[in-house]
Amino acid sequence: xxxxxxxxxxxxxxxxxxxxxxxxxxxxxxxxxxxxxxxxxxxxxxxxxxxxxxxxxxxxxxxxxxxxxxxxxxxxxxxxxxxxxxxxxxxxxxxxxxxxxxxxxxxxxxxxxxxxxxxxxxxxxxxxxxxxxxxxxxxxxxxxxxxxxxxxxxxxxxxxxxxxxxxxxxxxxxxxxxxxxxxxxxxxxxxxxxxxxxxxxxxxxxxxxxxxxxxxxxxxxxxxxxxxxxxxxxxxxxxxxxxxxxxxxxxxxxxxxxxxxxxxxxxxxxxxxxxxxxxxxxxxxxxxxxxxxxxxxxxxxxxxxxxxxxxxxxxxxxxxxxxxxxxxxxxxxxxxxxxxxxx
Amino acid sequence: xxxxxxxxxxxxxxxxxxxxxxxxxxxxxxxxxxxxxxxxxxxxxxxxxxxxxxxxxxxxxxxxxxxxxxxxxxxxxxxxxxxxxxxxxxxxxxxxxxxxxxxxxxxxxxxxxxxxxxxxxxxxxxxxxxxxxxxxxxxxxxxxxxxxxxxxxxxxxxxxxxxxxxxxxxxxxxxxxxxxxxxxxxxxxxxxxxxxxxxxxxxxxxxxxxxxxxxxxxxxxxxxxxxxxxxxxxxxxxxxxxxxxxxxxxxxxxxxxxxxxxxxxxxxxxxxxxxxxxx
Numbered sequence: 001x002x003x004x005x006x007x008x009x010x011x012x013x014x015x016x017x018x019x020x021x022x023x024x025x026x027x028x029x030x031x032x033x034x035x036x037x038x039x040x041x042x043x044x045x046x047x048x049x050x051x052x053x054x055x056x057x058x059x060x061x062x063x064x065x066x067x068x069x070x071x072x073x074x075x076x077x078x079x080x081x082x083x084x085x086x087x088x089x090x091x092x093x094x095x096x097x098x099x100x101x102x103x104x105x106x107x108x109x110x111x112x113x114x115x116x117x118x119x120x121x122x123x124x125x126x127x128x129x130x131x132x133x134x135x136x137x138x139x140x141x142x143x144x145x146x147x148x149x150x151x152x153x154x155x156x157x158x159x160x161x162x163x164x165x166x167x168x169x170x171x172x173x174x175x176x177x178x179x180x181x182x183x184x185x186x187x188x189x190x191x192x193x194x195x196x197x198x199x200x201x202x203x204x205x206x207x208x209x210x211x212x213x214x215x216x217x218x219x220x221x222x223x224x225x226x227x228x229x230x231x232x233x234x235x236x237x238x239x240x241x242x243x244x245x246x247x248x249x250x251x252x253x254x255x256x257x258x259x260x261x262x263x264x265x266x267x268x269x270x271x272x273x274x275x276x277x278x279x280x281x282x283x284x285x286x287x288x289x290x291x292x293x294x295x296x297x298x299x300x301x302x303x304x305x306x307x308x309x310x311x312x313x314x315x316x317x318x319x320x321x322x323x324x325x326x327x328x329x330x331x332x333x334x335x336x337x338x339x340x341x342x343x
Numbered sequence: 344x345x346x347x348x349x350x351x352x353x354x355x356x357x358x359x360x361x362x363x364x365x366x367x368x369x370x371x372x373x374x375x376x377x378x379x380x381x382x383x384x385x386x387x388x389x390x391x392x393x394x395x396x397x398x399x400x401x402x403x404x405x406x407x408x409x410x411x412x413x414x415x416x417x418x419x420x421x422x423x424x425x426x427x428x429x430x431x432x433x434x435x436x437x438x439x440x441x442x443x444x445x446x447x448x449x450x451x452x453x454x455x456x457x458x459x460x461x462x463x464x465x466x467x468x469x470x471x472x473x474x475x476x477x478x479x480x481x482x483x484x485x486x487x488x489x490x491x492x493x494x495x496x497x498x499x500x501x502x503x504x505x506x507x508x509x510x511x512x513x514x515x516x517x518x519x520x521x522x523x524x525x526x527x528x529x530x531x532x533x534x535x536x537x538x539x540x541x542x543x544x545x546x547x548x549x550x551x552x553x554x555x556x557x558x559x560x561x562x563x564x565x566x567x568x569x570x571x572x573x574x575x576x577x578x579x580x581x582x583x584x585x586x587x588x589x590x591x592x593x594x595x596x597x598x599x600x601x602x603x604x605x606x607x608x609x610x611x612x613x614x615x616x617x618x619x620x621x622x
Contacts, residue, residue, distance in 0.1 A: 037456075037457065037460045040457050040460075041457070041460055041461055044457070044461070044469075045461075045469055047473075048466075048469040048470055048472070048473045049469055049472045049473045050473060051470075051473035051474050161355075164355070164598075164601065164602065164605065165598050165601075167601070168545050168549075168597040168598050168600070168601035169549075169594055169597055169598070170548075170549040170552050170553050170556075170593065170597065171553070172552075172553060172556045172569075172572060172573075173552075173572075173590050173593050173594050173597075176572055176576075176586055176587075176590045177590060177594075179576075179579060179586075180579065180583050180586065180587055180590075183579065183580075184579050184580055184583045191576075191579060275462065276462075278462050278465075279462040279463055279464040279465065282464055282465070282468075282557075283464070283553050283556065283557065286556075286557055287556075287576075297465075297468060298468070298557050298558075298559070300472075301468045301471055301472050301559055302558065302559065304472060304475075306472060309468070309469065309472045313461075313465055313468075313469055316462065316465055317460070317461055317462075317465065320460070320461070320462055320465075321460060324460075
């Protein structure tokens with residue numbers, strides 16, 4: 001027993017050096033793959049938003065526009081050139097951080113850079129998402145462990161049934177219910193989360209409570225279920241049995257042996273949930289009138305501001321893909337044996 | 344009880360079926376028993392409940408109860424259609440990819456990965472920007488989002504089955520590929536489909552309702568539960584029922600579908616809920 005353990009440690013030590021380079025190579029490969037995916041996605045977004053022949057110029061000028069006006073606006077917006085040329089032009093400027101000008105800006109008679117429009121919404125969204133993630137991870141670990149260690153008891157049934165119900169609710173349903181309870185009935189929290197321009201949502205933290213609770217409800221249920229499943233599996237394993245037989249205190253068995261080995265699958269679930277959050281945030285920002293990137297996107301879609309939709313979409317897609325890569329790499333860092341295969 | 348209905352014997356299964364039947368009855372027969380027209384005002388906006396309007400009136404003074412009774416058909420029909428379409432496409436792609444020994448498999452699966460690398464809602468919004476809001480865009484969009492997920496599941500089930508004796512025997516008898524896929528493989532992946540379909544439906548309902556809520560799906564004056572929540576938000580302190588009623592119906596619908604799906608999956612011995620409703 002002792003000898004085997006020793007042999008294992010030495011083999012790990014010996015293998016450690018080549019592992020480090022292979023981790024760097026793996027990271028590089030995943031990042032390059034992500035950039036390639038982003039390239040394909042950018043083409044998808046470009047084609048998808050321009051499927052209809054009716055273009056942004058006519059959306060800006062409305063139905064009463066004269067042909068000459070349309071031609072002039074198309075030239076101003078650069079729409080008179082072939083689609084392929086415009087795509088590569090757009091891609092090139094996105095790469096150097098220039099997202100182009102919004103159609104809404106042209107409609108107002110000025111060239112308005114999309115980047116200037118979305119900088120502060122993007123920041124607002126980051127604040128909201130960061131708070132949700134910072135609460136979601138410890139809470140789902142806690143609830144998952146509590147449910148898994150009390151399997152078959154009341155607390156497990158309550159958590160499992162509750163999460164089965166909440167996991168299937170759309171965010172706008174969770175959010176609307178919270179608004180009815182905390183605004184209509186208790187009159188404790190504001191139903192809308194307006195942020196005056198030039199101020200930070202953190203100056204009035206009460207407006208963040210309901211959006212955060214909504215997104216937590218939407219993501220916590222799923223991740224709690226997965227942490228519970230992972231914990232159950234690892235609590236049934238040989239090494240946990242062994243730790244118990246060795247007389248270790250139950251708390252230590254659960255945390256040091258059980259939870260640690262349930263962490264790697266949990267990281268993937270957290271990544272899925274963060275990705276899911278990106279979709280959910282669009283709905284929640286619209287529900288609460290919170291001036292973030294999701295609300296900006298919905299507004300742009302509603303007025304068919306093609307250029308703004310394309311640019312916001314590519315920013316969101318980039319974050320989405322990046323979260324995926326980071327999660328993969330964290331999992332590989334946690335579970336070294338995954339490094340050998342093409343994880 | 345027939346074998347196929349045994350899932351209803353579990354606790355969540357029975358509750359799920361009962362709630363689901365209730366919601367489906369409301370959606371299907373509601374329009375026949377609605378006391379008022381869903382389109383014409385019967386009073387002033389945001390009136391509280393009265394004998395005339397049991398759930399009060401909405402932002403235009405229309406009867407909330409009548410609009411709730413009318414408003415379930417759209418989301419159920421659109422979500423159902425999109426799941427059917429997703430399975431039609433996903434089955435074809437998954438069977439072909441799973442049975443293929445050549446380049447077809449990697450090509451199909453890489454394309455699926457690309458579709459999955461955009462957040463679902465973002466994908467729908469991009470389509471709406473390009474094609475405008477319509478029922479067709481909603482159905483096709485939601486189907487396209489689900490198709491790669493269905494294809495992945497069908498593919499791995501097909502791969503598992505295709506190395507089994509009866510499939511290899513059929514191949515050795517010289518049967519056509521279409522016959523092998525249809526007669527030998529398809530019946531054996533039915534349990535996989537049964538375990539998955541509840542999840543797909545829940546997800547489709549969530550997406551359709553959310554897009555309607557954002558005002559980018561069905562357009563006013565259509566009566567639709569998702570749209571109603573969005574329309575009546577501003578009158579929450581006057582008549583909260585105008586929001587609560589459609590919210591409750593959507594919640595009952597998604598929870599019931601998920602519960603039934605979970606019970607069916609568990610009966611098939613497949614833990615479909617593992618990833619939650621939103622894979």
